């Protein structure tokens with residue numbers, strides 16, 4: 001069957017087409033991809049149909065019935081934690097901030113969700129520097145985010161590094177839900193948090209060692225009404 005392999009890492013190239021048998025193991029498919037891109041996939045994992053595929057699984061065990069085409073996404077493996085997952089902010093620690101008038105163009109945020117990444121475009125003014133990725137209002141699967149059409153450097157509009165962090169919620173209602181692996185545990189725990197932030201923004205930040213291994217993480221943002229301050233006053 002036809003397989004479409006998607007990479008975000010620019011050094012691995014863009015999409016790739018492969019022909020594979022459903023009975024092939026993921027390990028075997030990894031080898032085929034390695035031959036095509038001429039690089040080792042050590043430190044990467046594959047995701048098929050929103051599930052992480054383990055080396056010993058067969059391709060058919062990862063597919064839905066009657067699948068004709070299969071899309072495999074190649075991810076950088078989470079650092080530490082031992083399992084496959086997505087290392088990201090704990091979403092426990094946030095700091096509320098006021099807008100600053102001297103924010104540079106690489107730090108401009110939009111209403112809703114924004115994240116930090118690093119621009120990889122050598123012709124961008126902010127090459128190799130921290131840039132904001134403006135995601136805005138919507139539902140965002142953070143594990144898959146770097147494959148999204150909206151995942152762009154806010155200055156040059158090119159795909160930045162696929163490692164991103166420190167989500168910012170700006171002037172919106174938000175809902176965060178996910179599953180994460182607590183330190184030293186074997187079972188995932190459910191995470192839920194919601195709130196609203198009016199004409200200010202909050203940044204979720206952690207020290208490196210406080211990051212969490214997520215299995216899934218969805219952030220949903222909603223626009224506030226134009227006269228929201230009035231809504232709040234009326235409620236009180």
Ligand SMILES: [Zn+2]
Pocket residue numbers: 119120121124125126127131153154155156157158
């Ligand atoms: Zn850029």
Ligand SMILES: [Zn+2]
Pocket residue numbers: 224225227228229231232
């Ligand atoms: Zn309102």
